[in-house]
Amino acid sequence: MEIREILEAFRQYIKDKGLRYTKQREAILKAFLRADGHVTVEELYMQLRKKHPGIGFSTVYRTIKLIEDAGLATRLSFDERAERFEKTVGTDHHDHMVCIRCRRVIEFESPRIERLQTEVADKYRFQILSHRLEIFGLCNICRPHKSLV
């Protein structure tokens, strides 16, 4: 999905909700799409200031929520103070392994896990809208190696 199409989808979403498509909202979405990985609102705001010094903090907060509601972002929670967001378009769905020592984040995909989730949800007649699988532990660099013992 091209950037242009994503912007258009966002505009459409906003319109459908009876809201207004503003410069700020577009700028924030663009910056968010450009940002890599998992950004906090703070980080996004800092990035935005460079090109759009006038933009307000609250607006970034408000807009990231809109973007999330539109299904273009996912909220992550790596046990930090601030929440992080990542884009859901352009990349396949994936989950995260977080190294609790070096804080590195490894992304992985597992269609089989996804399928099992759907099975479980069906059993409970639960309609999945999103999910979040976070594995915490030690990455291959930080874990104790046998050879060192």
Added chain:
Amino acid sequence: MEIREILEAFRQYIKDKGLRYTKQREAILKAFLRADGHVTVEELYMQLRKKHPGIGFSTVYRTIKLIEDAGLATRLSFDERAERFEKTVGTDHHDHMVCIRCRRVIEFESPRIERLQTEVADKYRFQILSHRLEIFGLCNICRPHKSLV
């Protein structure tokens, strides 16, 4: 595992770390084990005040972390402001489905998902210490039913 045994395990953990086993720590662990479901630190504190009015807020925070470190509690994050904790002993490991409308939380077990997680982790030589799978969506009561359309 009986309460008495859990307390003993906690004492042992604390001792092994060269820390001190205090009345407060015991009281907090007891209250936590008694509390049902998924409590916030705030809720736990309120509960504790009834029996132990002198107990401090900071101590509850500090101790819940200790309990977590000891492997007796898991940190949850249901996209709320405050974090929640649940006990990991006495119950089998499970994951959560959170209804974004009524906030109901459904617990489920899936050994198959667990196994797949282990497989993925192995592939990356990642050592799992804990994990968290949260599915967000609409529960069977809140989801739109075909019959109503």
Added chain:
DNA sequence: TATCAAATGAAATTTAATATCACTACCTGC
């Protein structure tokens, strides 16, 4: 183009979580 509600931005506020620090009490060695 005028109108008006929605959106914005600056500042204030709320709230969770952490840090500080004087005082307390746990524990080890005697």
Added chain:
DNA sequence: GCAGGTAGTGATATTAAATTTCATTTGATA
């Protein structure tokens, strides 16, 4: 059992994320 040092506690202050408030601006429609 007692003393001393030391980790723990609790009240308060502080930090930091997120939200609210409100006067002003701006987008879209009639």
